[in-house]
Amino acid sequence: MLSPHDPAIVTTQRLPYMPPMSDTSSPIISVSGLSKTYDSGFSALKSIDLAIRRGEIFALLGPNGAGKTTLISIICGLVRPSTGTVTADGNDIVSDYRSARSAIGLVPQELTTDAFETVWSTVNFSRGLFGKPRDPALIERILKDLSLWEKKDSQIRMLSGGMKRRVMIAKALSHEPRILFLDEPTAGVDVELRQDMWRMVRRLRDEGVTIILTTHYIEEAEEMADRVGVISKGEIILVEEKAELMRKLGKKQLSLQLQQPIAAVPEALASFDLRLSAAGDEIVYTYDTQAERTGITTLLQGLAEAGIRFRDLSTSQSSLEDIFVSLVKERR
Incomplete structure (x- = not known):
């Protein structure tokens, strides 16, 4: 049998627990006018409007306390909204709770499992909670893809933190959801698990599963997300x-x-966004992508006309983290 890390699997092998592709003409998650105010008066969410497309990887970013987990919890049916509506795969999360919830797999931040159950029984039981028939072959494949097969008879309490996180993912996938929420899935886990997880996320997306993730590792969102x-x-x-x-x-x-x-x-170069180093031996020009060609050409011509020569040059670009930080600061 091929290893779950074999590159051929990524493009040629369909995972058996993948749901069939649905109609792509409408968003798979629609949030309209969603607000949540707690009894204490704290307003966690304020008139949220959001549409998430079928088959995309959507990264939800925000500082601690911004409302990410509250929003996910409402969509997944764990917290009731104060106002507004949410549909998941066409089903209202309040009036058609069972259908909406069956379309969703959730990997929460907290590791909540029965410590004395085995890996196999935990994942198998999770599938049964959604009324799905027993499917040992499917559970076996999920465990093998997450490198859990050799631990299938181990009690949860005997596993490392990284292995427990894998079990949470296996539980979320056990009922073949069309939507998968990953709430800070790689927080505190080892590099190997992080790489395994993103490898699996790509395969899931390629098969039509919609992925919504929150992460403190913004470089992961930069690499993985579509929106x-x-x-x-x-x-x-x-x-x-x-x-x-x-x-x-x-x-x-x-x-x-x-x-x-x-x-x-x-x-003559005052119109450019230039910064001269304290030693006077380096000029840094900051520009946006739209001004890239004309701005650099004009700058270099201006320097040559002023008799300024350079011996080396280098370029750098803002990361998604830089953009995120600047957006949040502006909002504050």
Whole structure:
């Protein structure tokens, strides 16, 4: 049997627990006017409107206390909203709870399992909770894909934290959901599990499963996500295609190491966003992607006309984390 890490599996082998592709013409999750206010008066969510497409990886980013877990908990039917409506795969989460919940798999932050049950019985029982018929072959494949097969007869209490996290993922996949929520799934886990998890996420997405993830490792969202949503103080402040977000908000920098130090930037170049190092031997030009070609060409021409020569240059670009931090600061 092929190993779950064999590259051929990624593109040629269909995992048996993948749900069939659904109609892609409508969002798989629709959130409208969603608010949540607790009895204490604290407003966790404020008029959230959000549509998540079928088959995408959607990264929900926000600082601690922004409302990420509350939003996920409401969609998954664990917390009741104060106002607004939510549908999951066309089913209202309140009036058609069973159908909505059966379409969703949730991997929560907390490791909540029966410590004295075995891995096999825990995952098998989770499938039964959704009224699914027994399917030992399917459970076996899930456990093997998560490198849990050799631990199938072990009690949960005997597993490491990383292995317990794998069990949580196996439970979430046991009833063949069309939507998978990963709430900080790699927090505190080892690098191997993190790589295994994202390898599986890609396979799931390729088979039509919609993935919604929250993460503190923003580089993971930058690598994995199709779209990014940013939530701050209970409000969605941005939803954007990741590539478009990087294009519009990702600043770039050109660093020029000068052959000879200069005392100041020539007045003829005052229109550029330039910063001169304290030693006068480096100029840093900050620009956006739209000004990339014309701005750099004009700058280099201006430097040559002023008699300023450089011996080396390098470029860098803002990461998704830089953009996220700037957005949250602006909101505050």
